[in-house]
Amino acid sequence: MSRNNAGLSAERIITEALHIIDGRGLGGLTMRRLGDALEVEAMAIYHHFPLGKEQLFDAIVEHITDVSPAGADGSADADDPEEEPDPDAQPPADERPWDERLRAWAHDYRAGLLRHSGALSLIIHRRPDTTAALRSLELHYAAFTEAGLSGADVVRAAATLDSYVTGAVIHQVRAEGIGSHDPAAVDGRHPTVAALRGTALDHDARFADGLEAVLAGLRPA
C-alpha cells in the first residue's frame, strides 16, 4: 500500500481543484476529494500548500486571474522539464496601442472568469497583491497613462474597467442561473416582467459593446 512519489505539484493540484470546482461547485471541493482525484492521500496536499485550504484558494484565484500572453489552460506535460518559466524574465513589450491592449485584457480576463465561474466568489475577498494582479494593474496603469491620463484619473479609469468586467460577468452568471422566473411568482404586481419574460440577451455582444462604451468614455476629453 505504499505508492509513494506520486509526482504531485502545485500546478497539478490547482488544475485538479478547478476541475472539481467546475463540476461540483466550490462547496464540493474538499481536501479528501482532491486527494482522491490526484490519487494521493489528502494530507499530501499540505506538503505543497503548508497553509492549507486558504493558501490553495489564493493560488486558484491567482491562476484564474492571471491573464498572461503565454496561455494558461492546457496540458502540463512539458517535453523539457529542465526549462523553467523564470518569472523574472521580461516579456516582449506589447507594441499595440493602449486601447487594443486593454480590450484584449478585458476579453481574456472575462473568459477566464466565465470558464471557472464556480470559483467567482473566491475573487471577492482575496487580496490581489500577487504577481499576476500586479502585472495586470501595471498593464492598466501604463495603458491609461499612454492614453493621456495622469494621477488619480489613471486609478479611476482602471477601477472603472475592472468594475465593468466583474459586474458584467457576475450578472451573466446570475442570469444564466435562472432559466426563467418562476411563473407562479410573476403575477399582476409584475406586469413588465411578465411582458418581457423570455427575452434572452447575447452576453458576448453586450459585453463587447459595453466595453467599447467604457473605453470611449475613459478617453481624455
Added chain:
Amino acid sequence: MSRNNAGLSAERIITEALHIIDGRGLGGLTMRRLGDALEVEAMAIYHHFPLGKEQLFDAIVEHITDVSPAGADGSADADDPEEEPDPDAQPPADERPWDERLRAWAHDYRAGLLRHSGALSLIIHRRPDTTAALRSLELHYAAFTEAGLSGADVVRAAATLDSYVTGAVIHQVRAEGIGSHDPAAVDGRHPTVAALRGTALDHDARFADGLEAVLAGLRPA
C-alpha cells in the same frame, strides 16, 4: 436544562446570522455558533429552515437584496405583534420620475451590499427569483419603459444598471481589502503602479458620478 420556547423566528435567525458574518466572515457562520448566539441548540434552527444552511443562505440573500421603501435594518421588537406585513399589499405608487427611482434604488442597493460585504459572495450563485428580486426587476423594467425604451432594450438597460452596481461594490470591497500593495513585490517591472501607489479613491463620489453616466447613457437617443 429545559429552557424551551426561546422565541425563535426566521427574522431573528437571519439578523443574528448577518451579525456573525459581519464579524467573522462567511466561513465563521456555523449552525452551532448561530445557535449559541441565539441561546438555543443549533438544531432548533432547522425548525425554521427545514432545508438547512442553504435555505438560510437564500434567506440572507433575500434579506440583503431587498430594497423596499420600508426600512430593513433596525430593531425587530415590534409593539404590535398582531399586525403582519402582508406581502400582498400594494405599496403606494412611487410618483417620482423614472431616473430618480433608479438612482434611489441603486444607492440603497449598494448600501445594503456594502453593509454586509461578508455575504457578497452569496449573491453570485443564488437564483434571484424571489419576491424581493422580482420587485426590483419590475421596478427597473417599469422605469426604463417609462423612459422610452422597449423590448430587449429594457432588459439590456436593467442588466447594465445591475452590473454597474455589483461591479462597483466588489471593486470597492477588494480595494479596501488591500491597504496598499506589498512594497516588496512592486519593483522595476511595475513603474506606474509604484508611481501611483497610495492614490486613494473616494468610492462614494466615484459611484455617484458613474451612476449618472450610466443613467445618461441608457436614456433613449
Added chain:
DNA sequence: ACCTGAACACCGTTCAAGT
C-alpha cells in the same frame, strides 16, 4: 523531500424524544 495513516476537534444534519 515527499507521502502515509491514525488521530483530534469541529462541522451539517437526522432522528427520537421531550414539553
Added chain:
DNA sequence: ACCTGAACACCGTTCAAGT
C-alpha cells in the same frame, strides 16, 4: 408546535512515522 440531546458521516488539520 417548538426545542433538546445524542448520534452519524464528513470535514480541515496536526503529527509522528515511513521511504
